[in-house]
Each structure stands twice: as C-alpha cells, then as structure tokens.
Amino acid sequence: MTNPNLMLIPEMLVPRLGEHLVKQGHISDDDLKKALAYQQERKTSGNILLIGQTLLELNIVSKDLLDRAITEQILQLRSALQDTNRNLEQHVLERTAELQNALEKLSDLSELKTNFISNISHELRTPLTVIKGYLDLLVTESLGGINEEQKEAVEISRQATIRLESLVEDLIMVSISSRGELTLNRKIIDIRPIAHLAVEAVSNKAEDREVSVVEVLDEVLPTIHADKQKLTWVLGQLLDNGIKFTPAGGRVELRIEQEGEKLISIIVSDTGIGIPVGRLNELFRPFHQLDNAASRRYGGMGLGLLLVQQIVEAHGSMLDINSVEGRGTTIKFPLLAASEIKE
Ligand SMILES: Nc1ncnc2c1ncn2[C@@H]1O[C@H](COP(=O)(O)OP(=O)(O)OP(=O)(O)O)[C@@H](O)[C@H]1O
Ligand SMILES: [Mg+2]
Structure with a gap:
C-alpha cells in the first residue's frame, strides 16, 4: 500500500x-x-x-483557497525563474561581446605584427639589392682593379649580403603565409633535377663544415604536381638544417624514392645532434631554436621549418619527423605522383 x-x-x-x-x-x-x-x-x-x-x-x-495559494506561489516562482534566465542571457551576451572584443584586439595586434614584418622586409630588400649589385661590380673588377686582399673583403661582404637577402626572403614568406596568402604555382615537374640543384646549392657550406652530403635518387621517378621554386627552397632548408646540426665528419642524405605507383617519398636524414624527446612540438614555433637562445651556437632565425611545414602542407602533404638525440634526425614527406592529381 x-x-x-x-x-x-x-x-x-x-x-x-x-x-x-x-x-x-x-x-x-x-x-x-x-x-x-x-x-x-x-x-x-x-x-x-x-x-x-x-x-x-x-x-x-478550504481546498479551493489552498490550491489557489499554491498556484499563485508556483506562478511567482516561475516568473522569478524567467527573470533569472533573462539576466543570465544578458550576462552571457555581455561576456560574449567582451570576448569578441578581446579577440578582435588580438587579431588586430597580430595583423599589426604581420604587416610590420612584411613592410620592414620589403624596405630591407631594396637597399640590399643595391648593395649586392655594387659588390658584384667590385668583385668582378667592373669598376676598376682591386688587389687580392680587397677582393677577399668584398667577397666576404657579398656572401654576408646573400645571407641577409635570404633572411629577408624568409621573413617575407612568413608574413605572406601568416596572412594565409601562401599560394602555390604548381606545374608538372621532375623532382630529380631539383634535388641535384638543392644538393649543389649547399655543397660549399657542407664542405666548410666537413659534413658530407649525398643524394640517393631512384633512377626513374614519376613526375609530381608541385611549385618548383618552393619545393627547391624546402629541400634547401632541410639540407641546411641537416648540415648545420651535424658535427664535422657527419653525413646528410637526400633520398627520393618511389613508394608504390602513386607516391614518392622525400627523405632528408642526418647523423647530427638530434632532437630531444618531447621537444618535437617546438620545431615549428616561429623565431624559436631549441638551442639556448643565449648561447646561439647555430645561426638562423628559427623560421625555416615552420615555412617548410606550411609549404609541404599547402601541397597536401605533411612532415614526418623521427629523431634520436645524439644520433640524428630524419624528416620525410610524401608527394602524390602527377598522374594521381585530379583537377
Ligand atoms: N636536423 C636537425 N637536427 C637537430 N635539430 C634540428 C634539425 N632541424 C631543426 N632542428 C631544431 O629546430 C629548430 C628550428 O629549425 P628551423 O629550421 O625552423 O630554424 P633554424 O634552422 O634555427 O633557423 P632558420 O631555418 O630560420 O635559418 C632549430 O633551431 C634546431 O634547434
Ligand atoms: Mg633552418
């Protein structure tokens, strides 16, 4: 009961x-x-x-009176609840507006930073071109003869200017890609000559550092649909890192091989200092190097890999990084064979 x-x-x-x-x-x-x-x-x-x-x-x-009183009280409670809800909605609206405001301020700041980088890089490019032009004329003695010592000084200045130029180009590329304006000029290309060029471009640096650079390319590779200039730059950056972070006597390898019928794999490996476990996520932070900033043992701005990642991703691929501290690093990414690209 x-x-x-x-x-x-x-x-x-x-x-x-x-x-x-x-x-x-x-x-x-x-x-x-x-x-x-x-x-x-x-x-x-x-x-x-x-x-x-x-x-x-x-x-x-009476029963009637009691029911009426209870109903009245329930109605009062309901209206109080509605008021609270309305207040809550108002509160949520206000907080959302505040957050939106903060977000806008942040994106304004970030835009300011990007514009700043972009403007300053463009401003640096013009005088640099002038300096390099005159240094070229001096070193080739087009403006008159100079002695060996002077020639060496001009040549060193010319190399420094080339380095500065490439830093400025990196900055321009960072500002372009952080505005989401990284566009690819994709064509059907053969990767083999690009690989040769990239290896050749770093050979002097490798020699200076007593690091050997080898290329291991499959005899026949399918053509790919890629931005030739940017891909050359990507290979250059990966090789540059390999050479930079490998002590004398070490080895850097660029390997390109076909994987099945549809893919090629691009693999840059080195026998260098490696990357500590758990720090892989830092590689793509702009202006960040793993080495203690105060010691700055290795030159660079800490932008290369970030841009490499953005360019590789724009090609619809992604980087696969394997590294063992003290043993070396391998960075690999696949690209689709041109015949597989549907446009
Ligand atoms: N092959 C590698 N071996 C060991 N550490 C590496 C390697 N490649 C990158 N790193 C680490 O990742 C950091 C970021 O690399 P990234 O290429 O972005 O910058 P950077 O080479 O220092 O400067 P930049 O490329 O702008 O000249 C490097 O400073 C280094 O600490
Ligand atoms: Mg680099």
Whole structure:
C-alpha cells in the first residue's frame, strides 16, 4: 500500500506556504501557530503532514483557497525563474561581446605584427639589392682593379649580403603565409633535377663544415604536381638544417624514392645532434631554436621549418619527423605522383 505521507502533492513544490498565506491575509498569525503546533503533535504520533494539509485538516482554509495559494506561489516562482534566465542571457551576451572584443584586439595586434614584418622586409630588400649589385661590380673588377686582399673583403661582404637577402626572403614568406596568402604555382615537374640543384646549392657550406652530403635518387621517378621554386627552397632548408646540426665528419642524405605507383617519398636524414624527446612540438614555433637562445651556437632565425611545414602542407602533404638525440634526425614527406592529381 502507498504511504500517503510519501505521495507527491503540489504543495511540495512551494516553500514556506504558511508564511505566504499569512502575508496574503488568508490566515492570521495565530492560525499559523495553531497549525504548526498541531503539525508537531501529529509528527510525534508518526504522521508527517505538510502545513497546507494541516490547515485543511483543521478547517482553517478550504481546498479551493489552498490550491489557489499554491498556484499563485508556483506562478511567482516561475516568473522569478524567467527573470533569472533573462539576466543570465544578458550576462552571457555581455561576456560574449567582451570576448569578441578581446579577440578582435588580438587579431588586430597580430595583423599589426604581420604587416610590420612584411613592410620592414620589403624596405630591407631594396637597399640590399643595391648593395649586392655594387659588390658584384667590385668583385668582378667592373669598376676598376682591386688587389687580392680587397677582393677577399668584398667577397666576404657579398656572401654576408646573400645571407641577409635570404633572411629577408624568409621573413617575407612568413608574413605572406601568416596572412594565409601562401599560394602555390604548381606545374608538372621532375623532382630529380631539383634535388641535384638543392644538393649543389649547399655543397660549399657542407664542405666548410666537413659534413658530407649525398643524394640517393631512384633512377626513374614519376613526375609530381608541385611549385618548383618552393619545393627547391624546402629541400634547401632541410639540407641546411641537416648540415648545420651535424658535427664535422657527419653525413646528410637526400633520398627520393618511389613508394608504390602513386607516391614518392622525400627523405632528408642526418647523423647530427638530434632532437630531444618531447621537444618535437617546438620545431615549428616561429623565431624559436631549441638551442639556448643565449648561447646561439647555430645561426638562423628559427623560421625555416615552420615555412617548410606550411609549404609541404599547402601541397597536401605533411612532415614526418623521427629523431634520436645524439644520433640524428630524419624528416620525410610524401608527394602524390602527377598522374594521381585530379583537377
Ligand atoms: N636536423 C636537425 N637536427 C637537430 N635539430 C634540428 C634539425 N632541424 C631543426 N632542428 C631544431 O629546430 C629548430 C628550428 O629549425 P628551423 O629550421 O625552423 O630554424 P633554424 O634552422 O634555427 O633557423 P632558420 O631555418 O630560420 O635559418 C632549430 O633551431 C634546431 O634547434
Ligand atoms: Mg633552418
């Protein structure tokens, strides 16, 4: 049998019904006191009654009046809830607007930074071209003869200018890609001559550092659909890192092989210092080098790999990096054979 004391009744929904009835003038203070005393009495004999039930039992209120009072109170509660909801919505709207504002400020700042990098790089490019032009004329003695010592000084300045030029080009590329404007000029190309060129371009540097650079290319490779200039740059950057982070006597390898019918794999590996476990995610932070910034043992701006990643991803591929500290690093990415590209 159901215990009537445990039955669900509307009165359970409203708090302090007795006080409400007094406030509304439906019962007096004395009526309420009388009912509370009776309620207590019933409780000691094992019957738990709510105040409304008690008032009803004592005939102080009618069933109708009680229902009306409970309904009134539920309506009041509902309207209070609606008010709270409205306030909450307003609060959420205000907070969202504040966050939107903060986001806009942040993106303004980031745009300012990108524009700053972009403007400054373009401004640096013009005078650099002039300097390099004159150094070229001097070193080839087009402006008159110079002695060996002078020639060496001019040649060193020319090399430094070339390095500066490539830094400025990197900065320009960073600003372009951080504005999401990195566009590819894709054509059907043969990767083999590009690989030769990239290896040739770093051979002097490798020789200076006593690091050997070898290329291992499959005899026949399918053509690919890629941006020749940017891909050459990517190979150059990966080889440059390999040479830079490999001590004298070490070896850097550029391997390109066919994988199945549809893919080629480009793999640049070195026997260098490697990358500590757990620091792979730092490789793509702009202007960041793993080496302690204060010691700056290795030159560079910490931009190369970020741009390599952006260019490789723009080609629909991704970098796979494997490295063992003290043993060396291997960076690999696949490219689709041109016959597989559907345009
Ligand atoms: N082959 C590698 N072996 C060991 N560490 C590497 C290698 N390649 C990259 N790194 C680490 O990742 C960092 C970022 O490389 P990234 O090419 O972006 O910058 P960088 O070579 O220092 O400067 P930049 O390329 O702008 O001249 C490097 O400073 C180095 O700490
Ligand atoms: Mg680099």
